[in-house]
Amino acid sequence: MQVTETLNDGLKRAYQLLLTAQELDDKVNQKLAEAQPDIEMKGFRKGKVPMALLKKQFGQRILGEAMQESIDEAMGQHFEETGDRPALQPKIEMVDGENWKEGDDVTVEMSYEALPEIPEVDLKAISLEKMVVKAGEDEVNEALENLAETAQDFEPRKKGTKAKDGDQVVFDFVGRVDGEAFEGGSAEDYPLVLGSGSFIPGFEEQLVGVKAGDEPDVTVNFPEDYQAEHLAGKEAVFSCTVKEVKAPKKAEINDELAQKFGAEDLAALKADVAKRLEEEYSGAARAVMKRALLDALDEAVSFDLPPSLVEAEAKQIAHQLWHEENPEVEGHDHGEVEVSDEHTKLAERRVRLGLLLAELGQKAEVEVTDAEMTQAIMNQARQYPGQERQFFEFIQQNQQMQQQLRAPIFEDKVVDYAFELATVSEKEVSKDELQKVVETLDDE
The missing domain is CATH 3.10.50.40 (Chitinase A; domain 3)
Known part of the structure; x- marks a missing residue:
């Protein structure tokens, strides 16, 4: 198949693919020859049906398959030779369209936006601060009071x-x-x-x-x-x-209360509460450090972004924020939501960081395991009590949903990989100091 470049502007690419009538006919004959040994037809022994009859009987159906296979093979070869990675599924259009008839050459136009080259980032040069909060006596006592209320x-x-x-x-x-x-x-x-x-x-x-x-x-x-x-x-x-x-x-805070919550005595319950609180603080501190890492990466790199990805992300952001501002509207049959410059700016950051994290993860050979995916599906399934099995089956049959579950796991593993290479210093702070920083993250 002949491939001719018709557009090369930034990340935008377009090519014309020419599949001659002879190439297509050869492909049809090849597929029929492969199938011939297994075909039975009245008046003929198995595998002895003449090619001319096979072509008359199955030619039209095989023609479409041969055309699609030829285009797919040409696309695969093109991406292998050029090294291009399309940002989205390439757009394929048949030039002759409805006017095409059997015996004509096939001309196809292929267009796409290529993913950009991602520059190298020296993760070891990034310095991060990890906020550490110890669970104090006041926080532990407050948590115990809350437990006592639930155990009233x-x-x-x-x-x-x-x-x-x-x-x-x-x-x-x-x-x-x-x-x-x-x-x-x-x-x-x-x-x-x-x-x-x-x-x-x-x-x-x-x-x-x-x-x-x-x-x-x-x-x-x-x-x-x-x-x-x-x-x-x-x-x-x-x-x-x-x-x-x-x-x-209200239940009294004593050994009896501790035993209600599975602890041996009050001292053991206090230790468990302190540990759980510090795990919560650690999770919040990780979110703060992750934002700092993403900010540092965003400043460290600059490259062209596929316009289609930015546009799609900006529309999604605008749509999500609109629903947050209009919680009474549950469906999506509302008017078109206008995309602002602010939405586009945020979309550019997300796309840039998404591409960069994907590149870092690929080079570091970061993978999401089957066990991690199963755990993620189980966590989601808990939101549908009594329908867990149906939810599992739905996920198994839905590639898009699988990707939605896999993406945040992959991102967190890449972030952990970056944390390991970056220079991280610890700073002990109070619960209130950590909370103030977390609130600034929510405001952005």
Whole structure:
């Protein structure tokens, strides 16, 4: 196939591919010859069907396959010879289009934007500061107070006391729709914390003010999107019998509380809490150091960027920020979001750093393992309780989703590789100092 360059401007490339009618016919004959031994046809023994008959019977279908294979082979050879790497899938257009007929030469135009040459970066010349925060006694005690609140107990209120938000009401109930009790709509000695939002909207509010011995009827409407379709949107009446009203009581911070959370005693729980806090601080400090690394890399390199990548990234940024500013709009059937200079500038940084990190990772032979991908999929699957298997199958069949999960893992591994080579000094700071720096990251 003859390949002629028609455009070479910056990173933009265009070529004309000429596949002669003879080359195409030869390709069709080759594919038919390869298939001939396995073809059976009425009146002929297996493998003995004449080529002319095969061509008449299968020629049109084989023609399209041969044309596509020839173009793919020419593209592959072109990229191998030139060393070009297309930023996006090359655009392929048949020049003659609808006017082309069998027996004509095939002329195809191929255009793409090549990825730029990425300059070398001396990672050892980069200096970074790692903020270190130790978990102090005040932070540990604050965390223990929070644990005590989550482990709260309830103690009976005085007889005749009315229930209020935060109280626990122990009651029996039977739910009916159209006068008929329904499956799963009844329970005995059920402990419900008022204000917890664990029951149908409107239910808990109607129990505020009840006292032991009361027998209120609670009327609610099931939501239109309720998971049980036979109940969705219907009115239900729950006949209730209040047995006890209890007040919340914060758990005491002692060995008993520690054992509730799996620790041997209070001292062990404090050690666990301090370790967990310092892991959280370490994660925040890593984010700060990663931003510093990316800033240093951004300043260290400069190269042409594929316009199509920048444009696509800028549109995505603009779209994401628009939805953050308009959280009430859930779908994407809104008008076109305008891309600003600020969006484009941020897109250029992201594309530049993305290409640079990809190059660094490739040269360092950084790979995302199957185990890391499986863990990432499992983490995502937890967001869909009861549908984990379907989520796994969806990911397995969706290359784009796999790439979306793989990309951040790859980036973090490249960042860790850069940390190992860079000069890193530690600086001990307070929790508040670290928090202030983290907040500046969120503002950018």
